[in-house]
Amino acid sequence: MLSYIARRIMIAIPTLLVLIVFSFLLMHLAPGSPFTQERAIPPEILANLEAKYGLDQPLYVQLLQYIKNVVFHFDFGPSFVYKDRTVNEIIANGFPITLTYGVLSFVVAVVVGVTLGACAAIYQNSWLDYITVGISIGAQVLPNFVMAPILVLIFTLMLGWLPGGGWEGGQWQYLVMPVIALSTSYMASIARLTRSSMLEVLTSNHIRTARAKGMPARRIILNHALKPAMLPVVSYLGPTFVAMVTGSVVIDMYFSTGGIGLAFVNAALNRDYSLMMGVTILVGALTILFSLIVDLLYAWIDPRIRH
Amino acid sequence: MLTDTGKIEEMATRMAEQDVRGRSPWADARRRFLRNKAAMTALVVLVLVALFAAFGAQFTSFNNEDIDFMVIGQVAELGYPSLASGHYFGTDDLGRDLYARTVQGTQISLMVGILGAGVAVVVGTLYGAISGYVGGALDNFMMRIVDVLMAIPYMFVLIIMLTAFGRSISLLFIGIGLLSWLDMSRIVRGQTLSLKHKEFIEAARASGVSSAKIILRHIVPNLLGVVVVYATLLIPSMIMAESFISFLGLGVQEPDTSWGALISEGARTMKFGTLWQLAFPLFFFVVTIFAFYFVGDGLRDALDPKDR
Numbered sequence: 219m220l221s222y223i224a225r226r227i228m229i230a231i232p233t234l235l236v237l238i239v240f241s242f243l244l245m246h247l248a249p250g251s252p253f254t255q256e257r258a259i260p261p262e263i264l265a266n267l268e269a270k271y272g273l274d275q276p277l278y279v280q281l282l283q284y285i286k287n288v289v290f291h292f293d294f295g296p297s298f299v300y301k302d303r304t305v306n307e308i309i310a311n312g313f314p315i316t317l318t319y320g321v322l323s324f325v326v327a328v329v330v331g332v333t334l335g336a337c338a339a340i341y342q343n344s345w346l347d348y349i350t351v352g353i354s355i356g357a358q359v360l361p362n363f364v365m366a367p368i369l370v371l372i373f374t375l376m377l378g379w380l381p382g383g384g385w386e387g388g389q390w391q392y393l394v395m396p397v398i399a400l401s402t403s404y405m406a407s408i409a410r411l412t413r414s415s416m417l418e419v420l421t422s423n424h425i426r427t428a429r430a431k432g433m434p435a436r437r438i439i440l441n442h443a444l445k446p447a448m449l450p451v452v453s454y455l456g457p458t459f460v461a462m463v464t465g466s467v468v469i470d471m472y473f474s475t476g477g478i479g480l481a482f483v484n485a486a487l488n489r490d491y492s493l494m495m496g497v498t499i500l501v502g503a504l505t506i507l508f509s510l511i512v513d514l515l516y517a518w519i520d521p522r523i524r525h
Numbered sequence: 526m527l528t529d530t531g532k533i534e535e536m537a538t539r540m541a542e543q544d545v546r547g548r549s550p551w552a553d554a555r556r557r558f559l560r561n562k563a564a565m566t567a568l569v570v571l572v573l574v575a576l577f578a579a580f581g582a583q584f585t586s587f588n589n590e591d592i593d594f595m596v597i598g599q600v601a602e603l604g605y606p607s608l609a610s611g612h613y614f615g616t617d618d619l620g621r622d623l624y625a626r627t628v629q630g631t632q633i634s635l636m637v638g639i640l641g642a643g644v645a646v647v648v649g650t651l652y653g654a655i656s657g658y659v660g661g662a663l664d665n666f667m668m669r670i671v672d673v674l675m676a677i678p679y680m681f682v683l684i685i686m687l688t689a690f691g692r693s694i695s696l697l698f699i700g701i702g703l704l705s706w707l708d709m710s711r712i713v714r715g716q717t718l719s720l721k722h723k724e725f726i727e728a729a730r731a732s733g734v735s736s737a738k739i740i741l742r743h744i745v746p747n748l749l750g751v752v753v754v755y756a757t758l759l760i761p762s763m764i765m766a767e768s769f770i771s772f773l774g775l776g777v778q779e780p781d782t783s784w785g786a787l788i789s790e791g792a793r794t795m796k797f798g799t800l801w802q803l804a805f806p807l808f809f810f811v812v813t814i815f816a817f818y819f820v821g822d823g824l825r826d827a828l829d830p831k832d833r
Contacts (some may be wrong), residue, residue, distance in 0.1 A: 232674045240677070241685055248689030359814040361765055363772040363785070365804055368794030375796060382796075464680045464769075469771055472792070482681070483773055486688045494688065498681040506676045 219517065226513055227438065230506050238288060238500040240279055245491045271296065299488045305496035308481050312470075313383060313500075316477030319393055319469065320462045323400035327458060331405040332451060335412025339420060339447075350409055357406030362465040365399040366472040377505035383474040396469045404458045412456055416447040445519060452516050456509045463501050528588050554750075557827040564823020567816040574813050577599075578631040586611060587622035589629040590780045606801050615801040618794045626782050627805055633783040634764050637698045641763035646756045649709025650748065654740050656710065657717030668714070671707050672680025679704040680766070684775055692778055705759065709818045712755060716748050750828040757821035761814045768810065 250330065259267070268274045272283060287293040294305035338350035360368075372394060374382040384390050420443055428438045470479035478497050485493035548556075559563060582640070587593070593616055606615040606623075614623035656667040683700045690696055720726065729739050768785025770776040777783045784806050791803030 229669070229672055230676075233676045237674050237677050241682065244682070244685050244689050358818060359811045361769070362771055363788065364807065364810070367788070367795065367807075370792070371795060371800075371803070383792055460678060464678065467773060468769065469678075482684070483775070486684050486775055488690060494681075494685055498678065498685060501678045501681055502676070509676060 222517055223514060225268055226510055227248045230510055233506050234499075235285070237506075238285055238499055239281065241495050242284055245495060246277060246280070248491075250331065270296070287408070288499060294499070295492050297490055299490040299493070305493050308493060309478055309500060310343055312476060312478040312481050313435050313473055316463070316466045316470070316479060319400065319475065319477070320397045320466055322393065323397045323465075324459060324462050326397055327401035327405040327408060327462075328451075328455070330401075331408025332412050332448075334405075335409035336416050336439070336444065336447070339414045339416035342417065346491050347413075350413065354406035354410040354413075357403050361403050362399045363468045363472070365402050366468060368396070369395045369399055371471075371478070383472070385475045392473075392475070396473050396475060399472075400462055400465045400469055405460055408451055408454060408458070412447065415440045415450045416443065419443050419447040422446075434459055449516070449520055452512060452519060455515075456505075456512045459512075541577075554827040556799055557687060558823055560825060561823040563819050564826075567819035567823070570812060571820060574631065574816070575635065575811065578628060578635055581628035581631070582625065585613065585622060585624050585628075587625045587626045589621065589782065591621065593620045593622065605799075606805075614805045615799070617790060617802055618797075618799070620697075623787075623802060623805060626787060630782045630784050630787045630806060631809055633694065633777055633781060633814075634767060634785070635813075637694065637767040638760040638764040639702065639824070641698040641702040641705070641767070642756050642759040644699060645706040645709055645759055645763075646752060648703065649706035650713050650745060650752055651740075652706065653710035653713025653715075654717050654744050654748065655712035657738050658721055658744055660718075660721075664714075665799040668711075671710055671729065675707050680769065683766075684770065685774075687775055689772070692775065694777055694781070697767060697770065697776055698763075701763055705763070705766070709755060709759070712751060713748055716751055717744055720744055720747055754821060754825045757824055761771060761817040761821075764810075764814065764817075 222353050226245050272280055275283070284295070287295060292306070294309070296304050297308060300308070334350045338347040341347055370382050373380040380391055380394055384392055384436075413417070425438060425443055467479035467483055469475055470477045471483055474480075478500070481493060482497045484490070485497070582588070588593055593612070604611060612622050612624065614627055617623050617626060652667065652671075656664045675795030683704055686700050687696060726739060726743055729743055734742075764784070767776060767783060768788065771783045772789040774786075774789065787806035788803065788810060791799075791806055795803050
C-alpha cells in the first residue's frame with residue numbers, strides 16, 4: 219500500500235508543475251500586455267508598471283519566480299486589475315463560499331444518488347426502480363446551466379418560496395437552489411451507476427452463499443453487497459468533484475453567490491491574468507489532490523488495484 | 526424415425542439452388558439498429574433538427590441581426606410568438622426575431638459539437654492506436670502524458686485560452702476538441718492492445734507492411750465500431766461544453782449566437798414575462814442532447830452486441 223501511495227504522489231507532482239507552466243505560458247504567449255488599454259499609456263509609466271509586476275524580465279526568469287512563489291509561499295502575486303488587492307485576498311474571499319455549496323452538492327449527489335440507485339436495484343422492476351431510471355435518464359440533459367434558470371422560474375418567479383440569488387452568509391434559503399442545480403445531473407449518473415453495479419453484485423456467488431446461509435437481507439446488502447457495488451461509483455467521484463468546481467462558475471454567475479467562479483469569470487472578462495492563473499492552479503491542485511484521495515480509496519476497497 | 530425424407534430432399538435442392546449470401550457484421554449491426562425503435566426515433570429527431578438548422582432560415586423574412594422596431598421596448602406585450610406577426614418563436618429582448626436566432630444558434634451548436642467531436646476522435650484515435658501498437662517505453666510515456674493532462678481542469682484552461690487568444694468559434698471548437706481526446710485515446714489504446722496480437726496483424730507484419738500502414742489500414746478500421754459509438758456520445762458533451770462557455774458570455778460573440786447564449790439570454794430576461802425566450806432554445810437543446818444519447822446507445826447495442 220505504501221509503495222502504491224508513493225507511486226501515485228510521484229505522478230501528482232509533475233502534473234501540478236505541468237499545469238502551472240502550461241497556464242503561465244498560455245498567458246504570456248497571448249498577444250498584447252495586460253496593460254493594453256484603449257487609451258495608450260505613456261511609455262515611461264508602462265515601463266514602470268512592467269517593472270513592478272516583473273514583466274520586464276526574461277520569460278524563464280518570470281516563470282521560475284512564479285513557480286517559486288506559488289510552490290513555496292502559496293503566493294499568486296498581485297491582481298493585474300484590482301490594483302490594491304492580491305490574488306490571494308480575492309481567492310480567500312470567495313473560496314469558503316464555493317467550498318460550502320460545492321461540498322454540500324457533492325454530498326447530496328453521492329448520498330442521494332447511491333441511496334436511490336441501491337434501492338432501485340434491490341427493488342428491481344418496482345415503481346421505485348422505474349422512477350429512478352426515468353429520473354436518471356431525464357437528468358442527463360439537465361446540466362447546471364439548464365437547471366439554474368428552471369429552478370429560479372419555479373421556486374422564485376412562480377411560487378415565490380426562495381430568493382433568486384445572493385448569499386447572505388450562507389443561510390439555507392440561499393443554498394437550496396445552487397445545491398440542487400449543481401448536483402442533479404451527477405446525482406442521476408451516480409444513481410444509474412450504482413443501480414447497474416448493484417444489480418450485478420446481487421447476482422454474484424458470494425451473495426447467493428450469504429443468502430443460502432440464511433443471513434438477513436439487510437445485513438447482506440450492507441455488509442456484502444454495498445462495498446463491491448461502490449467500485450464504479452468511487453471511480454466516478456473524481457469527475458463529479460471536478461464538475462462541482464467547474465459548475466461553481468455558472469452558480470456564481472447565475473445566483474450571485476460570490477464564490478471564486480465569479481472571480482474567475484470577471485478575471486476572464488477583464489483579462490486579469492494573474493487572478494485567472496491563481497484560480498486555475500488552485501482548482502487544479504484540488505483536483506489532483508482529490509483524484510489522489512479517490513485512487514487511494516479505490517485501492518483500499520479493491521486490493522487487486524494495489525499490485 | 527419421424528423424418529420425412531421427401532421434405533428433406535426438397536429443402537436440400539432449394540438450398541442448393543439459392544445462393545446463400547452471408548451477412549457482414551456491418552449489415553448485422555444495421556439490422557439491429559433499424560429494429561431499435563428508440564434509436565430510430567431519435568435519429569429521425571436529429572435529422573429534423575439538422576434540417577431545421579440547414580433550411581429553417583428559408584421560412585422567415587427576418588434574419589438574426591435585424592431589430593423589429595415595432596416591438597422594441599414592448600417585447601413582453603408585442604414580441605410573443607405568433608404566426609400573424611411572422612415571429613414564430615417571438616422576439617428577443619432587443620426585438621430580434623427569435624426563430625432566426627434559434628436557427629443560427631442551432632447551426633453553431635451542431636457545428637461545434639460535430640467538429641469538436643471530430644477533432645477529438647481523430648487526435649484520440651491516432652494517439653491511442655500509436656501508443657497501443659508501438660507499446661513499451663513509448664506507450665508508457667504517452668499514457669503518462671494522458672494521465673497528467675487528465676488532471677487539468679480543462680474548462681478553466683479553455684477559458685484561459687479564449688481570453689488569451691481572443692474569442693472565436695474556430696478556437697472554441699479546436700480547443701474543446703483538443704482538450705477532450707483523452708478518454709478517446711484511452712479507449713482506443715485498450716482496443717488496440719487486444720487487436721495487435723491477432724493473426725491478421727501478425728500476417729501483415731510478416732509480409733513486411735510498415736507500422737504506420739498497419740495502424741492506418743488494419744488497426745484503425747477495426748476500431749471503427751468503438752470509435753463511432755464514442756463519437757456519437759461525444760457530440761452532446763461537446764455541445765454542452767460550448768453551451769456552458771457561451772452561457773457565461775465567454776463563447777460565441779454577438780450577433781452570432783448558440784444554444785448556450787440563447788438559454789443564458791432567456792434565463793436573464795424571463796423575469797420580465799418573456800418566457801418564450803428561454804423555452805424555445807431550451808427545447809432544442811434538450812431534445813437534441815436526448816436524441817444523441819439515444820442514437821449513441823442504439824449504436825452501442827448494434828455494434829457491440831456482447832456488451833448488452
